[in-house]
Amino acid sequence: MPSSPVDTCILVVDDDRANRLVLEKRLGKHGYQIETAPSGDEAMKLLEEAWGDPRRKAPDVVVLDIMMPGIDGYEVLRRIRKKKSSHELPVIMATARDSSEDVVAALQDGANDYVTKPIDVGVLLARMQTHLALRDAHLALRNAQQTLIRAARRESIGFLAAGMAHEIRNPFAQIRMGLDSLGKNEAIKDDERAVETLARLDTALDRADEVVRKVMQFSAAEQLDLKPHDLPPLIDSILATMKSGMDSAGIRLETDFARDLPEVLLDHEEFPIALNNVLRNAVQAMPDGGTLTVRVEPQTLEAVPDAGAGRSGTHLRVGEEVVAIVVEDSGPGFPHGRLDAIFEPFFTTKPPGESTGLGLTVARNLVELHGGMLTAENRSPEAGLRVTIYLKSPDSFRTSV
Ligand SMILES: Nc1ncnc2c1ncn2[C@@H]1O[C@H](COP(=O)(O)OP(=O)(O)OP(=O)(O)O)[C@@H](O)[C@H]1O
Ligand SMILES: [Mg+2]
Secondary structure (H helix, E strand, C coil): CCCCHHHCEEEEECCCHHHHHHHHHHHHHCCCEEEEECCHHHHHHHHHHHHHCCCCCCCCEEEEECCCCCCCHHHHHHHHHHHCCCCCCCEEEEEECCCHHHHHHHHHCCCCEEEEECCCHHHHHHHHHHHHHHHHHHHHHHHHHHHHHHHHHHHHHHHHHHHHHHHHHHHHHHHHHHHHHHHHCHHHHCCHHHHHHHHHHHHHHHHHHHHHHHHHHHHHCCCCCCEEECHHHHHHHHHHHHHHHHHHHCEEEEEEECCCCCCEEECCCCHHHHHHHHHHHHHHCCCCCEEEEEEEEEEECCCCCCHHHCECCCCCCCCCEEEEEEEECCCCCCCCCCHHHHHCCCCCCCCCCCCCCCHHHHHHHHHHHCCCEEEEEECCCCCCEEEEEEEECHHHHHHHC
16 A cells, blocks of 8 residues: 555654754655654664554654764664564665765665755655655565465365365275175174174264365365356245254244345355355254244445454455345354354364364355355344355446456
8 A cells, every 4th residue: 555644654863953853844744744763772762662562653764864972873773674674664864965985884784775964855755755665565565475375375275175085085985885785794784883883984984975075165166157146046945955954943934035136146056055054054053943034135335344253255345235145043143252263164063973164164165256255243132143145246246357
């Protein structure tokens, strides 16, 4: 983000009070925030305090006099460079005219630039702006590089997981055949312990198979086939598959689909997996009955919650037109701390052997691949969890792609 003067803090270090006042006044006139220090010690104290306090704005650039009593400008520069590189904190030295050795020494010690005294404020401003722009470009480049590294890592892990899952499926199939044929073996049929062991192996294999299936879902969906679809029939068809489970648990279903819903772009094979995982969690959260509410409505996105407050990564922005699928249950909600934990792979609070803890990880990945966002929040004052899938409205999709 380019620095604007009001967001930019300049630290002026000079033992001469008149020099400090002139710079403070003239740079201040351009809208910059100015801090001043009358000595090298004071400058270091001010910088250390600002760096140690995340709520405080630290200087973005330092204008540093060389000749000062106590620690001089060179020493201040060396101390600054132990903590901040020239990309992070530009330092501009103020030197006496005609002292080229000073300039060379300072540049070798990590100064970004120099101005000669008496300082021409126009020149100082131009040099400062250049170095701030360079710093911002450097930061942007570093951020982009980190994003790329994360994406590459995620892709290679996905690739590895998919490869492993494929490899594991064949031996699993052979073990399954072996177990089946052992189960039919007359000699074993009468051995109670052997039959029990076989049943346990069968259950363990089911579970391992389920993990492999979900890992494959997670990594296979990189290429989606996005087409416009009507959400209500799709949601109804998923709910229909859950009807008998809901009836036997005593769960009441309420649906409310807005009339003016636009079609949304989704992959007809993959998206239902995400929705199914969210709905299944809601049903599982109410073993003794309750109410499951599913609403679908067009919205203008009002807020993007903090990452720690239970949302997936997202490219959606406040003010964007979205379609929200809101799933609410009347279960216990999630009282176990940070809500975004529920999206973590293998995180589960359900009994061992029953769940893989991959349901919402898969859902999150799929929703993100659709360009959407998944959020979870505890309902209040009612009990229960509200999970919302936001999908881009087709119009907003067209303008941003
Ligand atoms: N509607 C909900 N109410 C309360 N807690 C929930 C709800 N949905 C998810 N959770 C919590 O989030 C955890 C992770 O959910 P996720 O769907 O990823 O895995 P799971 O349901 O445990 O296992 P799987 O979906 O793989 O069978 C759950 O174990 C539960 O603690
Ligand atoms: Mg689940």
